Structure formats: C-alpha cells, structure tokens
C-alpha cells in the first residue's frame with residue numbers, strides 16, 4: 041500500500057508505504073549503504089551494522105503502537121520514518137533516516153507528514169524527538185514541520201515535543217508551501233532510553 045507519492049525533486053517516483061517483515065533484506069542494504077556520519081546521527085553512536093534482532097524489530101511493527109514507513113524508489117528503501125508509542129499512549133517517539141544521496145530532497149518531510157497522519161489515526165497527539173544538539177538537518181526538519189514545537193537543549197542533546205492535534209481537531213496545521221511539495225499537501229532507531237525497545 042503506497043500512502044504518499046511525490047514526484048519532485050528528484051524526477052524519480054518516491055513512494056511511501058508501511059514497513060513490512062519482507063523488507064528485512066532491503067533494510068539491511070539501506071543501512072549498509074549509509075555513511076558513518078548518517079548512521080551516527082541516527083543512532084547517536086557508531087552503528088556499522090544492524091543486528092538480526094534489530095532487523096526483526098524494525099521490520100515487524102503492529103502499525104498502531106509502533107509504526108514504520110519506508111520511502112522507496114524502484115523497490116529500494118531510500119528513507120525510514122518510525123514512531124513508537126511511549127508509556128503515555130498519547131505520545132510517541134519518532135526517528136528518521138534518509139539515505140545520503142537522497143537527503144535534502146523533501147523525503148524527510150514527506151515521511152514526517154505521512155507518519156503524523158498515521159499517528160493521528162492511531163490516537164497519538166504528540167511526537168517526541170531526541171537528537172544531537174548539532175544535528176541541523178533534523179532540528180530544521182522538526183522546526184519547520186508546521187506543528188507546534190517545543191524544544192529543550194541540554195548536554196549536547198535536543199529534545200523536541202511536537203503537538204500533532206491542535207484543539208482536538210485531529211488536523212495537522214497548515215504550513216507554508218514547500219518547493220519539494222509540488223503544491224500539494226503531504227500525506228522513522230533505536231532511540232535511546234525512552235522507549236522500551238527502541239524505534240529506526
């Protein structure tokens with residue numbers, strides 16, 4: 041099931057669909073091709089290879105308490121966005137990673153928006169994100185998400201709380217048009233500490 045498609049840029053069709061157990065080999069291939077820099081920003085520590093347990097965990101989600109979406113081009117994964125519900129069922133922790141060659145083309149934003157729609161449909165009101173304080177792309181993505189954003193910076197880490205549901209309407213607030221959107225509205229870790237088993 042494709043839940044979002046964008047065609048510019050790049051020219052390639054980029055589909056966004058839910059992660060499936062059958063994505064295991066594709067996820068490994070995607071991770072292996074990431075630069076060490078991107079892996080470190082994603083996992084906060086060097087993470088050259090995914091373990092078998094991680095691959096199983098990341099590709100087996102219930103699409104409710106845990107959701108993962110993949111951005112795909114020609115059946116290859118080029119990005120992952122995921123959330124994992126916290127102990128507070130109205131909140132979920134998110135994580136994203138986009139392949140180096142595909143960054144800054146609107147994929148992270150498309151994943152965020154598709155993931156937010158899935159979260160809202162599952163009764164989640166807030167996203168929480170933890171990132172390195174110097175991670176300008178991730179911080180920029182969150183700050184420009186168009187939803188209410190609160191952030192705290194401490195000890196080299198930045199924690200964000202993003203309100204998805206404004207006044208209980210269930211709708212994402214409008215944001216300014218983005219060149220990557222082609223004018224249309226938009227329709228994934230082991231993140232440390234907070235979630236029981238991590239979210240990629």
Ligand SMILES: CC(C)(COP(=O)(O)OP(=O)(O)OC[C@H]1O[C@@H](n2cnc3c(N)ncnc32)[C@H](O)[C@@H]1OP(=O)(O)O)[C@@H](O)C(=O)NCCC(=O)NCCS
Pocket residue numbers: 078079081082134135136137138139142143144145146147148149150170171175176177178179180181182184218229
């Ligand atoms: C963070 C990340 C997912 C963003 O994905 P992306 O597809 O490159 O982002 P987009 O092209 O959708 O950009 C969306 C917004 O993010 C911000 N952004 C993206 N790349 C940026 C950069 N290099 N510098 C500053 N801001 C940047 C901008 O605000 C951008 O909006 P704009 O294009 O209107 O300026 C990607 O850089 C990535 O995978 N990084 C490594 C992993 C990581 O850091 N994950 C976060 C921790 S879980």
